[in-house]
Amino acid sequence: MTDIAAGRLPPAQIAANFADAHPPLTPHEAVVEASRCYYCYDAPCMEACPTGIDIPSFIKKIGTGNLRGSALTIFEQNILGGSCARVCPTEILCERACVRMAEEERPVRIGALQRRATDWLMEHDPAPFQRGPATGKHIAVVGAGPAGLACAHRLALHGHEVTIFEGRPKSGGLNEYGIAAYKLADDFAQREVAFVLSVGGIHIEHDKQLGRDFDLATLQRRFDAVFLAIGLSGVRALELEGESFAGVRNAVDFIAELRQSGNKANLPVGRSVVVIGGGNTAIDAATQARRLGAEDVTIVYRRGPGDMSATADEQDWAQTNGVRIRHWATPHRLLGRDGQVTGIEFMRTQPGANGRAVPAGDTFTLETDMVLKAVGQVFIADPLKSDGSLALAVEDGRIAVDADRRTSLPGVFAGGDCVAGLDLTVAAVQDGKVAALAIHRQLMG
């Protein structure tokens, strides 16, 4: 008898489980933590930040009580510094580079300090930036996620007018739909969007999808330049027998539903949940399933812990939340009864050539009420086609761009998850910023 139900925990418990998982530093904690920063010269942390934030400077300014200056040091490089402070895997970026790692393996808490500064400014001055003198140029941005917002903001600072076309009813992209609720708690994603838009000169048209409501050729005609930040719209399937059973879902849909739900106590979750995959989506889905009240949650990944794209910290976080992680197994067959999933048969794997997983021969079965698939998202090029043909170059499954995020089409730029590189918010912001500067140079040069 499968068991998928809502309200497995008291509403107050569920609310607490989805509140800010890592509450902000108190003002005094922040000053003490800031004092741990050595204010390195040619700081390795700064080099490790995809957006190149001057980390020693912003931390120094926290120490001196110059919170406005600190926050602006961050925002000038990364207008989404607020969400990056919350969602960046700092353990593989700035904090891993922190010189204190070499000394004591305890880095300065750069992410937490960034949150202290950015929160302060967003609370005290919700509109610190102003659009530059109007240039008369109008740029189309497709996608109101981190890359699109960062690009639009930088363009607006230079005085350009921007129209963002967003396929979903809300802006924010993955910050709104794809990040675990306890990482970006309450309505932070929307507050951040408002903060970005406060610069002026940016219009957003929601529910406008590229390829459905308009095409790229039209944008090229109507605007002075185009920036594509369309993300990864496809979700990889297991391509296994039984995948259409009820109770089998894409993890990204489960996460989006959680984020959009006003009352999480109404969300159904299995008593037993199996998540398949090894990335942060798998971690977020599994941990949130636990926090919704699932009794038994298992992540199954085809290779070892070091091969997972989820960082070690993320894996620890899931395990701390009571998620079991099983390695070296790949789903073979979904089992079901009356159209409802009841279990998965896994094939054990073992390391093969080039680190790939190869079948080890035997199988095992996990009984489950719910399966969440998190085996990867893929770029779908179809919306970019005009009259059925794809005009711009795609390379290794993503839009091909140069160092300026210029595509093969004149006047069309791209960034974020739809181009190659780290699939991180902070990398998307950098793409948007770099593209905006290139667009500005091209239009005004």
Added chain:
Amino acid sequence: MADLRTNFAGIRSPNPFWLASAPPTDKEYNVVRAFEAGWGGVVWKTLGEDPPIVNVSSRYGAVSWGGQRIAGFNNIELITDRPLQVNLDEIRRVKRNWPDRAVVVSIMVPCTEDAWKKILPHVEDTGCDGIELNFGCPHGMSERNMGAAVGQVPEYVQMVAAWCKHYSKMPVIVKLTPNITDILKPARAALAGGADAVSLINTVMSITAVDLDLMAPEPTVDGQGSHGGYCGPAVKPIALRMVGDIARDTEMRGLPISGIGGISGWRDAAEFIALGAGTVQVCTAAMHYGFRIVDDMIDGLSNWMDSKGYATIADFQGRAVKNYVHWSDLNLNFKTIAKIDQDLCIKCGLCHIACEDTSHQSIAALRVDGKRRYEVIEEECVGCNLCAHVCPVESCITMQPQPAAKPKLVWGNHPNNPMYVPEAAE
């Protein structure tokens, strides 16, 4: 286990750690708690004439540094605000109950012979071990011609010390103010007046901070502030220098010195003793953490002495004095250069930027296979130590004395010295 007992100008205590005359020694209750915690002695908070003075509300200012509270401390509190007889009764009782501890009484009365003649017998009658003359308090009392107003005039210091020796048999310690150009002048005056010892430093005139909202110096009293007396870890270097100056002065050789100023642990105490102090007095550290800090002071000092083979305080007291010389006695031919331990280096770049921007451009910032590497350019290094000080890693940058290429040469004999006259060839 080292023997920490001290005999300071005839005043005995089981260890050299005394509490300075200040709020922690204001009354019997505090002093008894201090003795229970293990303090070797106290200098009772300064007694004055009746009626007692009146204190203001809000009395302390502090300097925080990088999140560390009370790196420096300042106060605008005055001497005791309790009636004289109350203090005298408590002092008598404490000394009777704690005969092995040093109980010294600080006194400040107007600069007239009558005033001192009147109070001294009352104090002596308590059975206390000695008196300390408060010639240092730089605020409140100095405007009434007491405290630092006396300490800044060597003739007055000598005169009052002489009165005290004349009207009592107690050991007399003169507490010196640092708010003066040459500390030797009042110290010599104290000796000339017959004082048995000096203690220093009293607090440094200071404003710790300005409240930028109230636009007034801190601590603020009803929207205004006054200068106060600065103490705590920040003043230790000033105190060490003054203690050292007295200790090496030939006229004052053997004059007992009680060291005061920012002493927060056993290492600070050892440094003061090495520069000539016989006891040390502590206030700010106790006010920050409570009396229990003496526990580490006692066994820290004892363990360190054991590790160095010093059996008694006298074994190392004043050992650094002979090496505290005038600049003109330093060897100009000595050379030391920085060495970076590449295995310990954490690549913070602080040594490079400090040297590059503000010193001698003798640390190169390199990238070797893409990795940061900082290397000393030995030909350029003048051995200034700046890099070793800015380096956050203990022992990563060390100074390496170079083999002596030439004999010792001091400024007096240096050819660049315009005053140098080469000895005529015989």
